[in-house]
Amino acid sequence: MSEITVRGVYFDREGKENTERTLEIAKARADELGIKTILVATTTGETGARAAEFFQGYNLVVVTHSTGLRQPNEQELKEEDRAAIERAGAKILTCQHAFGGVGRAVREKLGTHGLGEIIAYTLRIFGQGMKVACEIALMAADAGLVRTDEEVIAIAGTGRGADTAVVLVPTNAQTFFDLRILEILCKPRLGL
Numbered sequence: 577m578s579e580i581t582v583r584g585v586y587f588d589r590e591g592k593e594n595t596e597r598t599l600e601i602a603k604a605r606a607d608e609l610g611i612k613t614i615l616v617a618t619t620t621g622e623t624g625a626r627a628a629e630f631f632q633g634y635n636l637v638v639v640t641h642s643t644g645l646r647q648p649n650e651q652e653l654k655e656e657d658r659a660a661i662e663r664a665g666a667k668i669l670t671c672q673h674a675f676g677g678v679g680r681a682v683r684e685k686l687g688t689h690g691l692g693e694i695i696a697y698t699l700r701i702f703g704q705g706m707k708v709a710c711e712i713a714l715m716a717a718d719a720g721l722v723r724t725d726e727e728v729i730a731i732a733g734t735g736r737g738a739d740t741a742v743v744l745v746p747t748n749a750q751t752f753f754d755l756r757i758l759e760i761l762c763k764p765r766l767g768l
Contacts, residue, residue, distance in 0.1 A: 578580040582759050590703065590764035594739025595623060599630045600743040601762045602729050606634070609727065609743065615716055616641060617708045621657020627738075628664035634650065636666035637721045639712040642673060654767040667721055674714035674749045675707070695752070703763050705740025708732030710755060724744045729760060739764050 586720030587594045606614060612637040615694050624638035650701045651670070659662055661668055666720040673680075679690030689697075699707035709730035716722040724747050733739045 582761070584760055585738055585762035586765035587762065588765065590705075590734035590739050590766075592623075592733065592735070592739075593736040593741040594762075594764070595733070598731060598733075598741050598762055599627060601628060602731050603741065605741075605759070605761050606631075606729050609745070611727050611729055613637070613722055613726065613728040615709075615712050615722065615728055615730040615746075616738065617712050618657075619652050619736060621661065622654045623733065623736070623738050624653075624666070624668070625657040625660040625664075628661045628666045631666070632664060635722075636664075637712075637716050638666050638668050639715055640668060640670045642671060642676075642698040645673075645676075649746055661676060663726065669712075669719050670718055671719060671722055674711045674718070674752075702760075703766055704734040705732040705738070705763055706760075707744070709740055709742050709744070710757070713744055713755060714749045714752065717746040717748045724748065724751075724754075729761070734764065 603714040614631050615628040615637050616640050640653045642742040675692040675696040682690050696707050709732040713730050717724050724726055729743055731738050731741045740763040741761040744758050745756040
């Protein structure tokens with residue numbers, strides 16, 4: 577029986593102070609496995625712009641919050657970061673969150689949770705970044721920006737920055753249960 581040993585890194589704390597190390601870990605594993613497609617979540621664009629510098633020559637997809645998520649008609653991605661990401665040749669995906677969208681409207685209007693939010697809460701037992709990594713994989717597959725038969729690395733975080741990286745095989749939202757997390761490269765170690 578064969579086995580694969582992969583080094584996993586567990587950060588003492590969640591958050592943006594882990595961004596640089598998370599990108600290093602993800603790039604090293606991408607190079608080891610020959611993975612050329614990288615997904616990264618970004619809110620204001622700071623993490624996306626840094627990833628765009630880091631992953632030159634890769635198929636980098638930077639996934640933003642949907643417009644109007646926090647304030648009507650407001651996009652949180654800063655224009656200077658958008659320009660830096662695009663200059664580096666990365667793609668930007670802005671669309672409805674796979675686990676949010678209409679379900680969030682139901683929660684806010686009727687005070688109840690929908691199925692997407694239940695899935696999101698379940699994934700958060702591994703940390704916020706794990707939930708986001710899975711979500712951006714669905715969103716990128718639905719947009720046709722990643723294949724569903726190839727391994728990618730998804731990078732996400734808790735609040736701001738990046739603190740989680742996984743190797744996964746994306747799928748479309750309607751086939752969510754076909755999503756496969758193959759390796760957890762790094763994440764915060766969640767304590768009691």
